[in-house]
Amino acid sequence: MSPQQVTLAVPLHCPKCLASGWAQLHRNHRGTTIALEWQCENCKHRWQATLDHLVREPESQSSSTSAGREPELLREISSLREANEDLRASAVRWRQLYDGAIGRIASDDSDSPANDTTH
Ligand SMILES: [Zn+2]
Numbered sequence: 001m002s003p004q005q006v007t008l009a010v011p012l013h014c015p016k017c018l019a020s021g022w023a024q025l026h027r028n029h030r031g032t033t034i035a036l037e038w039q040c041e042n043c044k045h046r047w048q049a050t051l052d053h054l055v056r057e058p059e060s061q062s063s064s065t066s067a068g069r070e071p072e073l074l075r076e077i078s079s080l081r082e083a084n085e086d087l088r089a090s091a092v093r094w095r096q097l098y099d100g101a102i103g104r105i106a107s108d109d110s111d112s113p114a115n116d117t118t119h
Pocket residue numbers: 014015016017018019040041042043044045
């Protein structure tokens with residue numbers, strides 16, 4: 001059996017003030033052990049981090065939490081792809097400018113003085 005990392009799902013709401021997104025994990029040292037506690041940064045309420053918050057990675061893949069996170073990930077990927085397309089488009093543009101400049105110089109060089117066709 002491979003060692004399992006302790007992964008806790010962050011509580012969505014503070015049980016006291018119901019503010020969402022304020023929960024921070026804190027360590028409560030008790031001698032040689034450390035208890036984990038959530039603290040609401042909004043109202044400073046503290047409550048125990050329990051094994052109910054444990055996330056078992058292999059089983060959570062088809063759960064609603066990972067499914068809910070998927071559109072966000074897809075959006076991020078598509079935005080990254082857009083940024084990449086922008087970069088590629090500008091790179092192509094620069095490349096064309098560069099090739100145009102080089103081509104002009106090259107054609108000027110390669111053209112024999114006798115071959116005096118204007119472009
Ligand atoms: Zn609170």
